[in-house]
Amino acid sequence: MQKQVVATPRGKVPRNLVEQIRAAVPQHLQEPSTIRSLFWWLYDLIVLLSCFAAYLFVRNLYYNLEEGTYTQKYVYFLCVLLLPMYWVGTGAAMFAYYCIGHECAHNSFSNWRILNILFGHITLGPIGIPYFAFSANHRAHHAKHNHLTDDRHIPWISERSPRHKPVSVLRRSSVLPIVLFIGMPVHMWLGVADGSYLFPFFGNISKHVTTAYDQMLCLVSTTYLCLQMMAIWNLGTAGFGLSPVEFAAWYIAPVLSGMMWLFIVAYLEHHDINEVHVFSEGAWTFAKGALETVDRIYGFGMDTMFHHATDGHIAHHFLPRVPHYYLPAVTNVIEQVLQRNGVSYKRYKHTKNPLAVFCDTFGATGVEVFEAHF
Numbered sequence: 001m002q003k004q005v006v007a008t009p010r011g012k013v014p015r016n017l018v019e020q021i022r023a024a025v026p027q028h029l030q031e032p033s034t035i036r037s038l039f040w041w042l043y044d045l046i047v048l049l050s051c052f053a054a055y056l057f058v059r060n061l062y063y064n065l066e067e068g069t070y071t072q073k074y075v076y077f078l079c080v081l082l083l084p085m086y087w088v089g090t091g092a093a094m095f096a097y098y099c100i101g102h103e104c105a106h107n108s109f110s111n112w113r114i115l116n117i118l119f120g121h122i123t124l125g126p127i128g129i130p131y132f133a134f135s136a137n138h139r140a141h142h143a144k145h146n147h148l149t150d151d152r153h154i155p156w157i158s159e160r161s162p163r164h165k166p167v168s169v170l171r172r173s174s175v176l177p178i179v180l181f182i183g184m185p186v187h188m189w190l191g192v193a194d195g196s197y198l199f200p201f202f203g204n205i206s207k208h209v210t211t212a213y214d215q216m217l218c219l220v221s222t223t224y225l226c227l228q229m230m231a232i233w234n235l236g237t238a239g240f241g242l243s244p245v246e247f248a249a250w251y252i253a254p255v256l257s258g259m260m261w262l263f264i265v266a267y268l269e270h271h272d273i274n275e276v277h278v279f280s281e282g283a284w285t286f287a288k289g290a291l292e293t294v295d296r297i298y299g300f301g302m303d304t305m306f307h308h309a310t311d312g313h314i315a316h317h318f319l320p321r322v323p324h325y326y327l328p329a330v331t332n333v334i335e336q337v338l339q340r341n342g343v344s345y346k347r348y349k350h351t352k353n354p355l356a357v358f359c360d361t362f363g364a365t366g367v368e369v370f371e372a373h374f
Contacts, residue, residue, distance in 0.1 A: 013343055017287040020341070021318050025333050029326040034110040036325055037103070040307070041119060044097045048126075051090040055250050056240055058082075083249065091257020092305065098127050098262060099307040099324065105135035106142075108321045121221065125228040127258045129188060130221035133200040136208040142320050146270075146289035148280045180358075184259035198222050264358045265306065268296055269313045272346055290317040295331070295347040298354050314345055 014020065022030075058079055065072040103109045104120030120131040144150035188197045195203020200218050209218055236247045270276070270293055277292050279285075295314050297303060303311045312327030315334050322330050338345055350357050 012341075013285075013287050013291070014341055015285070015287075017337070017341065017343070018290075018318065021334055021337050024337050025319060025322075025330050029330050029333075030319060030322055032103075032108050032110055032321075032323045033325075034112065034115065037100070037109045037119075037323060040325065041100050041109075041123065044093070044100055044123075048090070048093045048097050051086070051093050051254070052250065055086055055090075059242075059246070059250075087249075087253045087257045090254035091259075091261050092302075094127050094254055094258030095261035095265070096305050096307060097123050098129070098258065099309050101129070101131065101134075102138070102309070103307075103324060105131070105138050106320045108323045121224050125225050126232070127255055127262075128185070128225065128229070130197050130218065130225050132214070132217040132221040133197040133205065133209065134188075136200070136214065136218075137197070137205050139320075140208045142317065144284070144289070145286075145317055146276075146278045146292045147284045148278050150281075151278070151289070180263065181256055181260055184263045185256065198225070264354055265309055268354070268358060269294055269309070287318075290314060291343065291345050293317050293346070295345070296354075296357070297347075297349040299350065302354070311347075314347070 058075070062072060062075045062079060065075060100109065101120050101123030104116040104123065107113065107116050109116050109119055117131070120135065124131050124134060141151055186192045190196060191199075191203055191205075195201075195205035197205065199222065200206055200209045201215065209215055232251060233247065236242045236251055237244070240250075242250055272294055279288055291314070293313050295311050297311045298306075307324035308327040309316070309324070312324070312331050315322060315327050315331040318334060319330060335345075
């Protein structure tokens with residue numbers, strides 16, 4: 001029997017490609033292990049708390065030194081020199097912690113839904129993301145990845161562009177510094193593009209939060225987030241004696257840095273320096289959308305630190321419930337299935353650091369829309 005295939009920019013894709021992949025991946029790799037997930041949650045938590053503790057240690061060391069001495073001036077100079085490194089490093093640790101919450105949203109942290117909800121709030125809260133709104137919007141993105149009108153999670157969609165043709169709203173390199181540091185907070189908190197995650201009752205995000213029950217859950221997440229932020233503020237100011245400026249350096253700057261890492265990784269997962277392909281309703285299929293996402297090998301231990309959100313992204317889009325610790329093995333299986341079918345996919349190994357790759361890709365990505373069956 002001749003296989004049914006459909007042409008795409010990646011090659012001719014069998015219509016049963018997703019079924020082939022699901023059948024090829026062993027079942028045990030598609031199920032989460034609660035024990036392993038808890039281990040990685042605890043590991044990330046220890047790393048993140050160690051970063052915060054290091055800042056407090058150096059700060060207390062400075063204030064305990066005799067004022068005006070050469071040693072105190074040296075420690076002050078060292079603090080100023082290391083502070084940007086602290087922000088970037090702690091932000092990276094915070095993004096890794098976010099990745100655990102991202103798995104909770106896919107129910108790939110545990111087979112127990114209550115644990116996914118609990119640890120989803122615990123891990124997404126510190127970076128300022130309300131769990132239920134994020135979960136609803138993110139699952140909708142996975143259901144229609146690279147769809148012209150239904151994948152509202154992607155920033156290149158613009159309904160005001162001619163013929164609804166997708167364009168990057170981030171094309172001008174002059175806005176790079178602004179977008180890099182406040183793009184995600186503006187998107188998630190103020191609701192630019194999708195609608196606010198804090199109050200997901202307006203904009204496109206409201207399409208995924210339709211019932212009164214879902215809206216109540218989103219309010220629960222927002223309330224929890226506010227209470228958690230208040231607790232962290234009280235811990236920093238009343239507990240550790242930080243001034244508002246010191247609190248901003250200790251906690252707020254790493255949160256913005258974590259959002260920066262989230263923006264960089266998410267952007268590079270869905271943008272190619274050459275061209276991005278999106279599909280209208282008549283041309284879109286789940287497999288074609290998944291094949292337009294991008295795997296990138298950052299190296300230097302970053303792929304493991306970021307729980308393979310970087311180099312296992314295509315596998316994640318084909319099988320969203322696969323836990324991060326199985327993504328390398330599942331990626332190998334998917335690669336074999338694609339090779340058997342003569343289908344290519346986007347996988348890059350970078351010699352530059354992620355920020356340099358981001359700057360190369362940012363604003364250079366072309367967008368092509370496919371509006372008919374192939």
